Amino acid sequence: xxxxxxxxxxxxxxxxxxxxxxxxxxxxxxxxxxxxxxxxxxxxxxxxxxxxxxxxxxxxxxxxxxxxxxxxxxxxxxxxxxxxxxxxxxxxxxxxxxxxxxxxxxxxxxxxxxxxxxxxxxxxxxxxxxxxxxxxxxxxxxxxxxxxxxxxxxxxxxxxxxxxxxxxxxxxxxxxxxxxxxxxxxxxxxxxxxxxxxxxxxxxxxxxxxxxxxxxxxxxxxxxxxxxxxxxxxxxxxxxxxxxxxxxxxxxxxxxxxxxxxxxxxxxxxxxxxxxxxxxxxxxxxxxxxxxxxxxxxxxxxxxxxxxxxxxxxxxxxxxxxxxxxxxxxxxxxxxxxxxxx
Amino acid sequence: xxxxxxxxxxxxxxxxxxxxxxxxxxxxxxxxxxxxxxxxxxxxxxxxxxxxxxxxxxxxxxxxxxxxxxxxxxxxxxxxxxxxxxxxxxxxxxxxxxxxxxxxxxxxxxxxxxxxxxxxxxxxxxxxxxxxxxxxxxxxxxxxxxxxxxxxxxxxxxxxxxxxxxxxxxxxxxxxxxxxxxxxxxxxxxxxxxxxxxxxxxxxxxxxxxxxxxxxxxxxxxxxxxxxxxxxxxxxxxxxxxxxxxxxxxxxxxxxxxxxxxxxxxxxxxxxxxxxxxxxxxxxxxxxxxxxxxxxxxxxxxxxxxxxxxxxxxxxxxxxxxxxxxxxxxxxxxxxxxxxxxxxxxxxxxxxxxxxxxxxxxxxxxxxxxxxxxxxxxxxxxxxxxxxxxxxxxxxxxxxxxxxxxxxxxxxxxxxxxxxxxxxxxxxxxxxxxxxxxxxxxxxxxxxxxxxxxxxxxxxxxxxxxxxxxxxxxxxxxxxxxxxxxxxxxxxxxxxxxxxxxxxxxxxxxxxxxxxxxxxxxxxxxxxxxxxxxxxxxxxxxxxxxxxxxxxxxxxxxxxxxxxxxxxxxxxxxxxxxxxxxxxxxxxxxxxxxxxxxxxxxxxxxxxxxxxxxxxxxxxxxxxxx
Numbered sequence: 001x002x003x004x005x006x007x008x009x010x011x012x013x014x015x016x017x018x019x020x021x022x023x024x025x026x027x028x029x030x031x032x033x034x035x036x037x038x039x040x041x042x043x044x045x046x047x048x049x050x051x052x053x054x055x056x057x058x059x060x061x062x063x064x065x066x067x068x069x070x071x072x073x074x075x076x077x078x079x080x081x082x083x084x085x086x087x088x089x090x091x092x093x094x095x096x097x098x099x100x101x102x103x104x105x106x107x108x109x110x111x112x113x114x115x116x117x118x119x120x121x122x123x124x125x126x127x128x129x130x131x132x133x134x135x136x137x138x139x140x141x142x143x144x145x146x147x148x149x150x151x152x153x154x155x156x157x158x159x160x161x162x163x164x165x166x167x168x169x170x171x172x173x174x175x176x177x178x179x180x181x182x183x184x185x186x187x188x189x190x191x192x193x194x195x196x197x198x199x200x201x202x203x204x205x206x207x208x209x210x211x212x213x214x215x216x217x218x219x220x221x222x223x224x225x226x227x228x229x230x231x232x233x234x235x236x237x238x239x240x241x242x243x244x245x246x247x248x249x250x251x252x253x254x255x256x257x258x259x260x261x262x263x264x265x266x267x268x269x270x271x272x273x274x275x276x277x278x279x280x281x282x283x284x285x286x287x288x289x290x291x292x293x294x295x296x297x298x299x300x301x302x303x304x305x306x307x308x309x310x311x312x313x314x315x316x317x318x319x320x321x322x323x324x325x326x327x328x329x330x331x332x333x334x335x336x337x338x339x340x341x342x
Numbered sequence: 343x344x345x346x347x348x349x350x351x352x353x354x355x356x357x358x359x360x361x362x363x364x365x366x367x368x369x370x371x372x373x374x375x376x377x378x379x380x381x382x383x384x385x386x387x388x389x390x391x392x393x394x395x396x397x398x399x400x401x402x403x404x405x406x407x408x409x410x411x412x413x414x415x416x417x418x419x420x421x422x423x424x425x426x427x428x429x430x431x432x433x434x435x436x437x438x439x440x441x442x443x444x445x446x447x448x449x450x451x452x453x454x455x456x457x458x459x460x461x462x463x464x465x466x467x468x469x470x471x472x473x474x475x476x477x478x479x480x481x482x483x484x485x486x487x488x489x490x491x492x493x494x495x496x497x498x499x500x501x502x503x504x505x506x507x508x509x510x511x512x513x514x515x516x517x518x519x520x521x522x523x524x525x526x527x528x529x530x531x532x533x534x535x536x537x538x539x540x541x542x543x544x545x546x547x548x549x550x551x552x553x554x555x556x557x558x559x560x561x562x563x564x565x566x567x568x569x570x571x572x573x574x575x576x577x578x579x580x581x582x583x584x585x586x587x588x589x590x591x592x593x594x595x596x597x598x599x600x601x602x603x604x605x606x607x608x609x610x611x612x613x614x615x616x617x618x619x620x621x622x623x624x625x626x627x628x629x630x631x632x633x634x635x636x637x638x639x640x641x642x643x644x645x646x647x648x649x650x651x652x653x654x655x656x657x658x659x660x661x662x663x664x665x666x667x668x669x670x671x672x673x674x675x676x677x678x679x680x681x682x683x684x685x686x687x688x689x690x691x692x693x694x695x696x697x698x699x700x701x702x703x704x705x706x707x708x709x710x711x712x713x714x715x716x717x718x719x720x721x722x723x724x725x726x727x728x729x730x731x732x733x734x735x736x737x738x739x740x741x742x743x744x745x746x747x748x749x750x751x752x753x754x755x756x757x758x759x760x761x762x763x764x765x766x767x768x769x770x771x772x773x774x775x776x777x778x779x780x781x782x783x784x785x786x787x788x789x790x791x792x793x794x795x796x797x798x799x800x801x802x803x804x805x806x807x808x809x810x811x812x813x814x815x816x817x818x819x820x821x822x823x824x825x826x827x828x829x830x831x832x833x834x835x836x837x838x839x840x841x842x843x844x845x846x847x848x849x850x851x852x853x854x855x856x857x858x859x860x861x862x863x864x865x866x867x868x869x870x871x872x873x874x875x876x877x878x879x880x881x882x883x884x885x886x887x888x889x890x891x892x893x894x895x896x897x898x899x900x901x902x903x904x905x906x907x908x909x910x911x912x913x914x915x916x917x918x919x920x921x922x923x924x925x926x927x928x929x930x931x932x933x934x935x936x937x938x939x940x941x942x943x944x945x946x947x948x949x950x951x952x953x954x955x956x957x958x959x960x961x962x963x964x965x966x967x968x
Contacts, residue, residue: 049866049867050866176882176886177882177883271543271544272543273542273543273545275543276543276544276546276547279398280358280394280396283396283428283434284434286430287429287430287431287432287433287434288431290430290431291430291431291432292431293431294431302431302432304886305431305432305433305896307883307886307887307896308432308433308894308895309431309432309433311433311868311896312392312394312433312434314867314868315392315863315867315868318867319390341461341462342425342427342458342460342461342462
């Protein structure tokens with residue numbers, strides 16, 4: 001099962017006659033990029049502290065790029081004169097949930113511990129239009145993938161946007177934590193087109209290689225490495241020049257906390273330690289979304305405040321995962337990633 | 343003007359404090375002891391604490407307007423029931439100790455306070471200036487395991503105050519905004535019932551009664567410039583130990599804060615008292631010390647002002663313990679102008695003196711209680727003094743460094759043989775060398791205020807394995823009062839340190855290893871600070887954290903105990919990380935262990951001579967011992 005978008009989202013992009021008609025599609029893309037992060041983080045947090053660092057590091061690198069993508073799309077939306085919305089209930093999926101713009105009967109994403117099943121979900125999220133067959137058969141009918149959606153956005157921007165984009169350059173967000181090749185102010189149409197290439201390549205690879213232009217392995221193939229349990233290496237005997245025949249990447253299941261899938265605040269009574277820790281986690285998560293909202297709405301200097309919150313998310317998330325579940329003693333709590341109203 | 347005057351707002355609820363506890367033990371600062379598998383390390387009740395402080399389920403309970411009238415229900419003022427919360431969109435604030443040898447002045451850093459409507463609309467926001475605990479007093483909760491027995495008060499100022507667009511719709515905000523100076527408000531938070539037992543639901547939570555009021559220029563920032571009431575009752579229960587109050591002769595009001603001292607019986611602050619209580623003026627000077635024996639007063643001894651109407655269980659939660667008395671008569675006001683306020687309980691035996699005002703109505707207090715100094719740093723100590731609530735002039739205050747303290751236990755070399763049990767290094771003495779600080783020994787209050795300069799001089803690791811030294815300066819003035827808490831200033835003077843031209847790992851390894859040991863949360867969840875390669879891998883984020891403003895909640899180190907030069911050395915190393923081969927290990931030597939007094943010359947043991955020689959070799963200076 002791959003992640004296919006509702007066709008209306010592609011059509012809406014293609015029907016746009018002016019840049020303002022792309023705002024809702026770009027907002028959808030922000031929500032989509034964001035929605036991948038909680039499931040990936042949940043898998044990371046499910047590792048017991050200081051275990052499975054290699055796998056942890058691989059997923060972490062993907063999360064960082066998803067954050068980059070969210071930033072890039074926000075920059076594009078700002079460049080076109082729109083205003084990203086980050087701190088709203090609608091931005092936060094109620095897992096288990098299809099991802100934003102996904103067809104209703106499509107992929108349902110859970111917040112769950114690291115497992116082969118979760119890896120399959122992650123691969124589906126990142127699946128390219130035509131996945132390269134790297135000794136593994138995964139043929140799906142090509143519908144509208146995330147990559148196709150971005151390609152449509154790119155085409156439409158090419159078609160209807162002015163060379164100098166109308167947004168306020170002061171709203172563009174850059175960061176010393178990303179290279180200027182990856183994250184740059186989007187001021188011109190060419191900047192926007194180039195930025196979309198980065199998103200698609202990091203997620204899916206180029207159309208002929210599982211690598212992006214910088215030689216990094218695209219997300220889909222990184223997850224597939226974990227799924228297969230071996231590193232992808234250059235292999236002249238393989239059809240696309242690569243095979244999963246490198247060093248093994250084994251995960252010891254004993255290092256994974258058994259998280260209660262899709263842990264919800266409402267299941268835990270006020271006054272219990274479990275509820276207490278969940279509330280703390282959701283408070284930090286909301287603070288992070290508030291911070292990012294400010295950052296992408298005219299206060300780019302606030303990006304620095306988000307770093308401390310990202311640390312806190314990790315801290316509170318991992319502490320939550322170490323806490324036994326009172327409802328089902330065979331589980332631990334999982335990070336909730338809920339939007340709690342003030 | 344202060345939180346004790348009007349207009350003001352009372353809120354109550356919980357606070358979360360996820361403090362770390364490995365650094366509560368001086369021995370854990372000794373890296374060799376920490377690494378020794380034979381060591382019996384104590385790590386406290388929350389070794390993985392992250393220092394987070396935040397408000398939780400805090401709600402506005404009542405507002406008192408400029409005219410002294412009070413609203414207590416949402417029907418009377420829709421501000422009642424609105425929420426007090428911490429920062430939005432940035433990391434929550436931090437609560438940190440000054441030092442393992444001075445844990446009684448824990449400060450809030452980077453804490454933001456917001457007042458929101460139930461729909462989350464911002465009405466008011468401000469940053470709490472870093473305030474230290476003051477007025478520690480016993481606040482036992484009967485029959486609860488693992489609860490902190492002390493209550494404390496943070497008094498501070500909200501700065502960078504921002505008013506929400508909707509604030510104008512509230513009478514209270516219109517009034518307080520017109521009365522306060524600048525972008526400031528005063529804030530008082532009485533906290534207690536902090537639960538340290540990780541098996542209980544309220545682990546890490548405590549209870550808070552808060553008050554927001556006006557702030558005026560020329561006033562202290564960290565306490566309310568008014569009068570003080572001290573407990574004299576049964577010392578084993580130690581109730582009503584320290585309370586602030588203000589008399590406003592013009593408005594004919596008396597405002598007393600019992601929120602820090604009223605006996606409570608549970609974690610939520612339900613009142614634990616049954617005798618009728620009265621406020622009165624003493625007709626004669628009282629000097630009673632806190633004593634077990636009850637002091638019974640006769641009706642000739644005092645003039646009753648009013649009863650304290652605390653009778654409902656949730657009185658403290660609803661009022662914050664603020665007692666508000668209006669329409670004081672001329673005669674009461676005259677008496678209060680130069681006589682002690684007293685708190686009486688009416689019992690079968692008669693009127694029992696529970697608390698009395700300071701002797702002669704004196705209150706002389708330093709404003710800022712905590713200083714962090716490096717070699718050559720200067721600071722200004724602000725001291726304020728009042729008598730019967732009026733600013734004092736021509737009154738001398740004295741500053742003194744009490745004799746060297748806390749050389750309590752003998753120390754031994756850390757054993758490197760795992761089979762031998764080892765004794766933890768002893769508690770290093772503080773307040774030595776005495777020439778570490780320079781400050782005037784006295785000064786004279788004028789118009790209620792004086793400022794004294796404080797300079798940090800070079801010291802060379804007098805505590806060996808803990809950076810710098812703790813100095814506790816006693817502040818005294820006017821008359822002594824055995825019921826009053828000690829007024830002290832705590833200084834962490836950091837050891838002299840020079841930034842190496844080209845720092846290598848061994849230059850920073852000692853203190854990075856120490857942070858790794860003491861803050862398990864960092865090593866476990868983020869980066870092992872004692873592993874140079876791990877630091878290099880996270881270089882960018884570490885450089886970010888080590889270059890934050892000290893008021894930023896993400897500042898590293900969270901304890902804010904690193905000297906500027908050590909911080910710069912870390913940054914310089916991160917920019918050009920050179921990992922040198924570890925040097926031959928120098929055996930850990932004890933800190934100077936002798937019980938040192940100002941008069942007795944100290945005979946050094948062989949180990950101490952070694953320590954002195956080593957110090958001299960490394961620094962060119964013998965350790966000072968007096």
